[in-house]
Amino acid sequence: MPGRHVNDHQMRLYMKYRRTEGLSTAAARAGFSVATAYRIEQDLRLPSQKKAPRERRRPDPLAEIFDAEIVPVLQAAPGIRxxxxxxxxxxRHPSLSRTVRRTLERRIRDWRARHGEERDVIFRQVHEPGRLGLSDFTDMQSLGVSVAGSALDHRLYHFRLACSGFEHAHVILGGESYVxxxxxxxxxxxxxxxxxxxxxxxxxSAAFRNLDREARDDLTTRYxxxxxxxxxQPTRNNRGVAHENGSIESPHGxxxxxxxxxxxxxxSTEFIDLADYRRFVDxxxxxxxxxNGKRIEAERPFLQPLPGQRTSDYEETRVYVTSTGGFTLRKVFYTVPSRLIGHRLRVRLYDDRRELFLGGTALMTLQRGRPGVNGKHGHVIDYRHVIHALRRKPMALMNLIYRDQLFPRxxxxxxxxxxxxxxxPRTACKTMVELLSMAHERACEAxxxxxxxxxxxxxxxxxxQALRSRFAPDPASVPQVHVQLASLRDYEALLSFDMEAAA
Structure with a gap:
């Protein structure tokens, strides 16, 4: 059409139709004049090939320093940004403007493409169904999740099948450990x-970091x-080479x-309890x-059957309950009922809890505690375990080492x-102990x-006095209720009446 330049597409159409059609017909089909067709016959290059290369329209700000100063820096420090x-x-050159940043980045990128070091190559793999499963941990601190008003310091254990993409995630409260x-x-x-x-x-790596050689060997054996x-078959990728675990590293993100x-x-990032947050993640x-349901169902027939039962997913140790009404385990003090003082207990260490056993009898489950900052001992305190002793010694509350952890709310x-x-001080401690005792005995903590x-x-x-009357009466003042039981003969009479009616 008049006033428009011929483009490459029209040129290709013309050359296509020119094979079987005359010059004027091919030009009409391509959408330009016969005169243009005669000019094209003289020069068969595409229009884009006839354009002169674009030249620089302003002086090169890096012309004097790139080869002389920048290239030696790149050669001496290949990884420099x-x-x-x-x-x-x-x-070095105060007269140089910061506006050359993008020009410098493009120039360095081009130089590295032509003269830079060889880079690592990622080889994509064909994943056979039922062959490979991968595990890894990822830190979730950046999400700002809180449970019951407190920030939740946690990680996520992540499992994935390389072929079908089946995933499973489990919230853990400790570090990367065997448990x-x-x-x-x-x-x-x-x-x-x-x-x-x-x-x-x-x-x-995090689980092995602080262990001696004997402990590392034991952890390897257990894994x-x-x-x-x-x-x-257990395998591990090379330490520090994350892309060898690439089938799970990218799904982490x-x-x-x-x-x-x-x-x-x-x-909201606030959850009622840990179980609520775990349901959310699940x-x-x-x-x-x-x-990925169809792919997962297609891979399931290639998986191996599971064993009849799970193996232990905990560590086990023994502790001694001291006269302080508890025991210390991994720099955390736990309280237990005072009747256990002097006994040795078996403790099963899970990621988020501690299960206590006296011999083969399960006693209770305690929430896992964490050591304090700078190596200070942590405390997991249940005021119900010590309230009876505090009532006899209320002044002990004033300087109790775990006083702040004793209060339930x-x-x-x-x-x-x-x-x-x-x-x-004496009156304050006695009043506070009475309040805690009331919360325990009358089940009215909240x-x-x-x-x-x-x-x-x-x-x-x-x-x-007002609070005692506000809540349930004192168990000692609850009246005895005598229930008069009916005679069994009355029930027999009812049964005989039903049998006669049925006959």
Whole structure:
């Protein structure tokens, strides 16, 4: 058409039709004039090939320094960042403008493409169904999840099948340990309904870091025994080479992003308890597995059958209950009922709990505690275990080493601070111990905390007599109820009447 340049597409159409049509017909089909066709016959190059190469329209700001100064820097330090090279050039040449940053980055990128070092190559693999499962841990601290008002310091154990993409995630509260791996891996295999022939991990570097050689050998033996129990061959990628675990490293990011997006849609990162948060994560993982449902079902027949029962996913140790009413385990003090003082207990160490046994009898389960900052001991305290002793020695509360952990709720701690400000120490301690005793004996811990919050808001001190009457009566004052049982002859008469009616 007049006023428009012929493009490459029209040129190719013309050459195509020119094979079988005349010049004027081919030109008409291509959409230009016969005169243009005669010019094309003289020069068969495409229009894009006739354009002169684009030349620089302004002086090159790096012409004098790139080969003389920048290239030697790149050769001496191949891994240096372009922004660091820019800062060095600005220091050497104050007249150089910062606006050359993008030009410098493109020039360095082109130079490295032609003269740089050889780079590592990732070889994509064909994954055989039922062959490979991978495990790894990822830190979730950046999500800002909190449970019951406290920030949750946790990681995520992540299992994935390389072929079908089946995933399983388990929230763990400790670090990368054998216990976390054993519990998470077995949960994943039992949810999947089978086991792959090979299991790969990232060498459990964090779990090995602070162990001596004997402990590392023991952990290696236990890991190999776990894989053998499930019929899997244990393998590890080379330390520090993350892409060898690439089939799970990249899904780490996708899973964390999915959890982050779900938290944003939820509108809150606060959860009632740990079980609530774990259900939330399980739901997200199940959605991702549903998208790969057909591939997962196709891979399941290639998996190995699971053993008849799970192997132990805990460590076991023994502790001695001292006269302080508890025991210390891994720099954390745990309280237990005082009747256990002097006994040796077996403790099963799980990632998030401690199970206590006296001989072969299960006693109780305690929440796992964490050591404090700077190596200080942590405390897991249940005031119900020591309240009877505190009633006999109320002044022990004043300088108790775990006093802050003794209070079950924040309202109790604030109330004690108010009592200490406005009462003598002995009276304050006795009043606080009575409040804790009331919360325990009358099963009103939450309701009593609400009343204490109300007193704090109104600037009042708690009235023990009013609180005792407010909640359930004293068990000692509960009247005895005598129940008069009916005679059995009355029931026999009813039965005989029913039998006569049926006849």
């Amino acid at each position: 372009p922004v660091a090279v820019l800062e060095e050039m600005l220091r 976390a791996l054993a519990e998470g891996l077995q949960n994943a295999l039992w949810a999947l309904g089978g086991a792959p022939r090979e299991h790969r991990s990232d060498s459990l 190999e025994a776990l894989c053998a129990h499930c019929g899997m 996708h899973l964390k992003n999915a959890i982050r997006d779900a938290l944003l849609l939820r509108g 739901e997200i993982v199940s959605r991702q597995n549903a998208r 924040e309202a109790y701690r604030l109330t004690f601070d108010r009592l200490c400000e406005q009462m003598p 309701q009593l905390a609400q009343e204490l919050d109300r007193c704090l808001a109104q600037g009042q001190l708690p009235d023990l």
